[in-house]
Every structure is written in C-alpha cells, then in structure tokens.
Amino acid sequence: MAAETFESRYRVSGMDCAGCGRKIDTAVRQLPGVEDVSVTVPTGALRVRHGGEVTDQAVLGQLRSLGYDGEALTPSGSAGPAAGDPGNAVGREDARPWWWTGKARLTALCGLALLTAYGVGTLFPSVELYAFLAALAVGLVPVAWRALSAARYGTPFSIEMLMTIAAVGAVFIGAAEEAAAVVLLFLIGEMLEGVAAGRARNSIQGLAALVPKTAFVEVDGVTTEVAAESVEIGALILIRPGDRVPADGEIIEGAGDLDEAPVTGESVPRRKVVGDPVFAGTINGGSVLRVRVTASASDNTIARVVRLVEEAQESKSPTERFIDRFSKIYTPGVLVFGALVATAPPLLFGGAWSEWIYKGLAVLLIGCPCALVISTPAAIAAGLSAGARRGLLMKGGAVLETLGKITAIAFDKTGTLTAGKPVVTDLVAGSHDSSALLSLAAALETGSSHPLALAILARAEADAISAPPAAATHAIAGEGVEGEVGGERIFLGSPQAAARRVPISPAQDAAIAALNAEGKTVSVLIAGGGIAGFLAMRDEARPDAVAGLADLKARGIRTIMLTGDNRRTAEAVAAGLGIEPRAELLPQDKLVIVKALQAEGLVVAKVGDGINDAPALAQADVGIAMGGGTDVALETADAAVLHGRVRDIPDMIALSQGVMGNIRQNITIALGLKAVFLVTTVIGVTGLWPAILADTGATVFVTANAMRLLRWTPRHQT
Incomplete structure (x- = not known):
C-alpha cells in the first residue's frame, strides 16, 4: 500500500528573482521527509510535498535562515481556500508598502x-x-x-x-x-x-480584488446582505444596477448590459438575458438581475484564473x-x-x-x-498575467513560447468558428406573409427545447412577433411538429415531409435547394392546405471570425476548418469565412489530419470546445479551448480563450511573440552590459x-x- 502524500503551501516574502527561488528550493529539500518542492517566484508561492512528518515550523525556519519571511497557507485537500484562491492572504511583507x-x-x-x-x-x-x-x-x-x-x-x-x-x-x-x-x-x-x-x-492577484466582499441573497422573498465567500451554489442573489457581480451564476430574471472590462479588457458591455451566464467581478450596468449561483467563491471564474496563472x-x-x-x-x-x-x-x-x-x-x-x-x-510572468486579464489563459511558459511559433491552426466549426446554435436567416413567404409565417411557427414551437425551435422563438422575440396559442401540438418523429392554431391545422417540418402532404411548386423547390446549397436547414410551414412559406436556419459564424482568420492569414498562418458536418454545409460556412474546409470527419479523422500537418513540418494549434475531439487537441503542439468561462474551457487543453472570440487566437499569438521579443531584449541587455563592463574593468x-x-x-x-x-x-x- 502506497504511503499517503501531503502537500503544504506557503507564501514567501522577499523572493524576487530566480536565484532566490533556487536557494529556497535547495534548502527546503534538505529537510527530512520532503519528497518534492515547487517554488513560483512571480507569485511568491512555495509548495512542499511530503509524507506528513514535515512541519510548518521547520519550513518557515528554513526560510528565515535564508533571510526570507513566510507564512503557512491551507494545505491542499483540507477545508478553506487554497493558495491560489482570491480570499487567500498574501505574505505579510507583500501587504506592506514597499518603503x-x-x-x-x-x-x-x-x-x-x-x-x-x-x-x-x-x-x-x-x-x-x-x-x-x-x-x-x-x-x-x-x-x-x-x-x-x-x-x-x-x-x-x-x-x-x-x-x-x-x-x-x-x-x-x-x-x-x-x-x-x-x-x-x-x-x-x-x-x-x-x-x-x-x-x-x-x-x-489584483483580479481577486474585483470580487465584492458582500452579496445580497434572496430567501423566500427576503433579501439579506451576507459575506460573498459564504454564498453557496444554488443560492439566489440580487444584483442591483451599478453593482459588481459577487459570484458566477446564471440569470433567471432580468436583462442588462454587463461591463466585463475589469476582467477581460473588453471595452463594449455585453448584453445578458435570462439563461446567460454572468461572471464574478463584472459590473451590472442595467436593470436589477436575479442570478442563480453556479460556483462557490473559491471556484468562480476569477479564482480559477488566478489559480491557473499561478x-x-x-x-x-x-x-x-x-x-x-x-x-x-x-x-x-x-x-x-x-x-x-x-x-x-x-x-x-x-x-x-x-x-x-x-x-x-x-x-x-x-x-x-x-x-x-x-x-x-519576469517576461513570462508578465505575459501570462497580461493575457489572463484579457481572458487569454496559457498554461505555462512552454505553451506561451510555442504559441509564437505556430504555422497552422485547425479550427472546429460548431461552437468555435460558429456560435454553436442556429438562427433564423431567411423567411420566405408563400400563402402567408413573413410575419404571419413566423407567428404560426412560433406558436407550434412554444415550449420546445429543440435547437431549431429555440431559433424560431428567438427570432420571433427579436422581431416582436407574438405567438397565438396552439392546441393539440405533437411531434412527428423524423418529420416535424403539428398542431391547431385558431381552429386551423398546421404543420412545420422538413421539405420532404411537407411534400408528402401538399404539392411544392418547382419555384419553391428551387428556392429550397438554393438555401440548402448555402448550408441552411429549411423548415416548411403548411397552413390552409397549402405552403404558407418556409424558414431557413443556420449556425452562423461568430461576428469576429472573418477578421480573426484574416489576421492569422496576414501572419502567414495556414487555417483549416475541421467538422463532422456534411460537406455542403461545411463548404458554405468556409466560403463565407475564407478558410479551407475538411468535412464529414470523425474524431479519429481530425487526429490524422493534425498528424499530417505536423508531418509537413508545421507547428500546429488545434482550437475546439475543450470537450470533443480530445485526441486532436492532445496531438497538436498547442491545444486551445474555446469557452465562456466554463470548467472545461479553463481546465482542459494547453490554453483557453474564455470569451469565445476567434479574434482572441491571433491576439494570443501576438502576445506570445511580444513576450519572446521582450526576452531576447532582456538577454541582450544582461549579457551586453556585462561584456562592456568586463572589458572596461580589465583594461582599468x-x-x-x-x-x-x-x-x-x-x-x-x-x-x-x-x-x-x-x-x-x-x-x-x-
């Protein structure tokens, strides 16, 4: 039976350079029972793995003998915040003014x-x-x-x-x-x-200060102000206009523009409605929001970002x-x-x-x-911190360095280059005008959670089209949905299912084929025994995708879209984005493509959602997860862009190249000055x-x- 291993964490004051870190590492390893030591100079963190016999007093004594101060933090695995958590104390000396x-x-x-x-x-x-x-x-x-x-x-x-x-x-x-x-x-x-x-x-660490210390928790209609760190998952919190969000959560009532600039650097507030996630530290600029908490204080987005950067x-x-x-x-x-x-x-x-x-x-x-x-x-620590403050997470100096060398990027389509959910792109009138067409379709889809139904309902809400009540609605497997609106029988489904019920004219057939050629899904509405019209839907490209891909091409980076979708849809999306498509792929096919690109001598990044296509993400020189601050986006792959923008990928590469340029400058300065003064000293x-x-x-x-x-x-x- 393997012996149990413990990890103790410490914050060290006065540790300012890599030389300090090496001295501490070497000295702490001298203590009996120490199995491993990890020193992080930029954050002043010390982690000691041991068999349980190493005391805090022994470690702190070793630090003091070297001229450093320190304090013990909560050991890993026990209750309380961990070393990277925002509620955690920093070293006593770090909390003082520099003078x-x-x-x-x-x-x-x-x-x-x-x-x-x-x-x-x-x-x-x-x-x-x-x-x-x-x-x-x-x-x-x-x-x-x-x-x-x-x-x-x-x-x-x-x-x-x-x-x-x-x-x-x-x-x-x-x-x-x-x-x-x-x-x-x-x-x-x-x-x-x-x-x-x-x-x-x-x-x-300044990111942690963005989270307010208190939150307004609502229980049975009564609102009470409590410490933010005590708010539990599932609690209902009230966020007033102008308040900072005290915890990660999901809006269950209200809508408003949230200023995410303090966390991401994004200058334009983002519109949030019911069902959208909100992140701790952002500012509610609109109306009152009621939010259901989805993460504890020690595990909210900012806490995870701080911990991952450390x-x-x-x-x-x-x-x-x-x-x-x-x-x-x-x-x-x-x-x-x-x-x-x-x-x-x-x-x-x-x-x-x-x-x-x-x-x-x-x-x-x-x-x-x-x-x-x-x-x-110093340059890598500053680069990692600068990226994290803008939602660009890179898990270590090796990842940061490799990003600047990328010569090819393979993107997933759904949820990466596209928004991941369909929207209604076209309303084609038949016997009914487009407003009536949308109203009847929304009536049938009310209450459904199907992605296409949600797209229709969202378009109706955006166009301020009300949906009349529908009766006796039911889904027909593989065909569509049927029901009664105003005493009239109506059907919404695929063109093939619609053609079995009523004739479709050659002109309508041609219009449907043209929409299909653009990679769009068409639903036909039948009302009054004829074609009332049809709706076209597609998972549209992210608004910044074209600009982001153009930036990558300008840098000489080859871009490829990998998708399991059908070839027609893939080619239509790729044509609008100006990217090379590879369609109808299984996860193992994507892995093969990444390997083939590497065999050509390319340094390959794979960009995906952090869940699917794990083999390709692992095979790539750098795997990048796209996500909205989710656990998966933060914890998987080598890097993550938290805000789901294609634009962030070239930004991440630009940051990497800037850091490596800074390092070259620093090495030149350090060695150049020494060389000059060495010569002048020897000659007197x-x-x-x-x-x-x-x-x-x-x-x-x-x-x-x-x-x-x-x-x-x-x-x-x-």
Whole structure:
C-alpha cells in the first residue's frame, strides 16, 4: 500500500528573482521527509510535498535562515481556500508598502550609516577607516549571513556569496569606503527588484480584488446582505444596477448590459438575458438581475484564473530552462575567471597585486547572474498575467513560447468558428406573409427545447412577433411538429415531409435547394392546405471570425476548418469565412489530419470546445479551448480563450511573440552590459562602483522592461 502524500503551501516574502527561488528550493529539500518542492517566484508561492512528518515550523525556519519571511497557507485537500484562491492572504511583507519592507529598511539604515561615516571621516580623519568599516558591516553582515546560510543548505555560488567575497576582498586591499558604497548600491538594486517583482505579483492577484466582499441573497422573498465567500451554489442573489457581480451564476430574471472590462479588457458591455451566464467581478450596468449561483467563491471564474496563472508560472519555457542550466555553470565560471584575473597577471607578468585583485573583485560583481536569470521568468510572468486579464489563459511558459511559433491552426466549426446554435436567416413567404409565417411557427414551437425551435422563438422575440396559442401540438418523429392554431391545422417540418402532404411548386423547390446549397436547414410551414412559406436556419459564424482568420492569414498562418458536418454545409460556412474546409470527419479523422500537418513540418494549434475531439487537441503542439468561462474551457487543453472570440487566437499569438521579443531584449541587455563592463574593468577604465551598477542596473532595467508587458493591449484595441 502506497504511503499517503501531503502537500503544504506557503507564501514567501522577499523572493524576487530566480536565484532566490533556487536557494529556497535547495534548502527546503534538505529537510527530512520532503519528497518534492515547487517554488513560483512571480507569485511568491512555495509548495512542499511530503509524507506528513514535515512541519510548518521547520519550513518557515528554513526560510528565515535564508533571510526570507513566510507564512503557512491551507494545505491542499483540507477545508478553506487554497493558495491560489482570491480570499487567500498574501505574505505579510507583500501587504506592506514597499518603503516599509525589510529590504527597504535595511537599505535606508545602510545609507544612513554610510552618510554618517562620511561625516565622521571628514571631522575625525583618524577614525575614518573604522567609520567606513562600521558602515560596511551594517549592510554586509545580513548579506554575508544569507550567503553562508545558502552555502550551508546547498547553494554556495549565490549572488550574496559573490558580493561578500568582493566586499571583504576590497577591505583587504584598502578600499573599505568603496566596499561600503558597493554594498549600499547592491541593497538598492535588491530593493528595486522587490518593487518590480511586487508589481508583477500584484497584477494577477489584483483580479481577486474585483470580487465584492458582500452579496445580497434572496430567501423566500427576503433579501439579506451576507459575506460573498459564504454564498453557496444554488443560492439566489440580487444584483442591483451599478453593482459588481459577487459570484458566477446564471440569470433567471432580468436583462442588462454587463461591463466585463475589469476582467477581460473588453471595452463594449455585453448584453445578458435570462439563461446567460454572468461572471464574478463584472459590473451590472442595467436593470436589477436575479442570478442563480453556479460556483462557490473559491471556484468562480476569477479564482480559477488566478489559480491557473499561478500554476502556469511554475511551468518553465525551454528558454527559461536553458538559462537556468547555463547559470549553474556560469556562476562558478565567474568565480574562476575572477580568480584568474586577480592572480594570473601578478604571477605570470609581474603585475601589481593590489591592482589586479581589485580588478578580479570587480569581475565578480560584473558576473553576478541576477539580470540574466530573471530576464526570462519576469517576461513570462508578465505575459501570462497580461493575457489572463484579457481572458487569454496559457498554461505555462512552454505553451506561451510555442504559441509564437505556430504555422497552422485547425479550427472546429460548431461552437468555435460558429456560435454553436442556429438562427433564423431567411423567411420566405408563400400563402402567408413573413410575419404571419413566423407567428404560426412560433406558436407550434412554444415550449420546445429543440435547437431549431429555440431559433424560431428567438427570432420571433427579436422581431416582436407574438405567438397565438396552439392546441393539440405533437411531434412527428423524423418529420416535424403539428398542431391547431385558431381552429386551423398546421404543420412545420422538413421539405420532404411537407411534400408528402401538399404539392411544392418547382419555384419553391428551387428556392429550397438554393438555401440548402448555402448550408441552411429549411423548415416548411403548411397552413390552409397549402405552403404558407418556409424558414431557413443556420449556425452562423461568430461576428469576429472573418477578421480573426484574416489576421492569422496576414501572419502567414495556414487555417483549416475541421467538422463532422456534411460537406455542403461545411463548404458554405468556409466560403463565407475564407478558410479551407475538411468535412464529414470523425474524431479519429481530425487526429490524422493534425498528424499530417505536423508531418509537413508545421507547428500546429488545434482550437475546439475543450470537450470533443480530445485526441486532436492532445496531438497538436498547442491545444486551445474555446469557452465562456466554463470548467472545461479553463481546465482542459494547453490554453483557453474564455470569451469565445476567434479574434482572441491571433491576439494570443501576438502576445506570445511580444513576450519572446521582450526576452531576447532582456538577454541582450544582461549579457551586453556585462561584456562592456568586463572589458572596461580589465583594461582599468572602470572599477567596483560601475561594476555593481552594471549588475544592479541591468537587473532593474531588465525587470522594468518585462513589466511593460503588463500594459499589453491587442493591436486592434489600441
């Protein structure tokens, strides 16, 4: 019998770069009983899998020994919100303003000590050295302690260790003043990293703040204000005009325009009527709505988005994994190179020891890997957050990176390129005009839940056509529906069934054939012993489908429509969209087509509803689910567009390409600055001050560059 495994979750404060994450990962793995550790730097999350013997105190003690703060969150599987839930507390330090964090206070104290040392040295030159040594100790002792702790727990080549060696070495060659200033600059850089990392962290957690804290629950006609997190599935809530929606649900009474911009970035409010879903955090701009709750507070759309983005940030892209592997070799290499710079010229060429040791110490500072290792995860975290705020979910850095390389996309038809439900497209009058035709058809279909019946009823409502009462209505299997309206017998059904009852003229036959050729389903209405007229219905393309597909073609991406529908309907829909159709397919046929595209050397995305065609979605390089915030759309496939817009697919690809471009910029900045200052240091132009500025400056610049992605907006919305 397998031993039970537990998962404990923690929020860590002060963890601002990938180097911090590696130190924590390595140290926590040292605890007895730990089976696996997962550290997510952008969200400050730590997950520890163990056999039950690892305590919160042991984990938090390990964090504090490394110089971080933290708090235990509700373990997985027990009651209460999980680590990704919006009701969850963030780390105590993250909740403070940046100027009152531990890093900011240490930086201020170190700066004050350095200013004091300058003042004391000016007034009392004989004690100047001791004043600067004291100022140096204020900043260096915490840094050195973190370096030694990291080394003790398996990370000897940390940024803190490089800084400690450089500062202590500078003291021994008589540069105590410069060493103190360098430590201050290092602390300033760390503080600025924390500010930037906090922005990325708060951008996605800020979604949780969109959900109101209270909700108006109606029970037996009495409305009571309660905490939103206490509202249960099935409860009836009242949403007033101007209120934010407190929970996911379905409208059971009322209609109005809901502003989804706070959640999706969509500028135009969406009209919602009875039966439509509403999502927590959106704003009711119309009349009073009564909504039946469909998800708990810990599982509403925003909570799932926050949780999925946090989980996605744990999945590294190929580029990030390469940088991680490279940095593990790079940092020890910097130590070796710095030692060679310090010792080789004096030993081999008679150079001055103090001069070359100074240059070797500067090389250590230049070689700090912070800017390099943060260049990729910072950009990916910002990109995932920016996408999530606009309803574009990508499950990890690998998915985000692959999306930018897509060269072919296979779309499902029904519910993906089309709205997924038929609408009445044509009313062709016969013995009755179009209004009477629609009125009689609606009379027969009243109360039916058949998709074609719902289309007729929706068209009647839209055209303000009232339906008279019908009597003795009944369905005739395989033919249609029959009943009495105003004492007259009427029938609505297929053209074949209608032809068995009354003659259809050649002109009417031709009109029906023309509509069928357009992929439309025709229902014929018989009244008074003749053809009253006929209605044509079709599952129409989404309003944005043409523009979305045109954008993909402009990017050089091949688009294909895969459907199990008949060839005639598929070709008619494809012709209107300008897409290549493949019709009459079974799920296994779609899988074969995806494989064939990949065999041609194409990088293939498959877009579907997240339920059907699972084999093709799994086979594709990226499977993308289309949905309206449903569990399936959020939990399946590699990526999801929550709002069912074809337009979102090219937007997702554009975001991916923007993120990868940002990463390339960051790597160029990080390595370019190091290369420049390495040369200038070795030839004697720059020293310790510019060296640390090169490192901290590059780190801050790279992080700030990545944070620009948080303001990303689709091109068509700018």
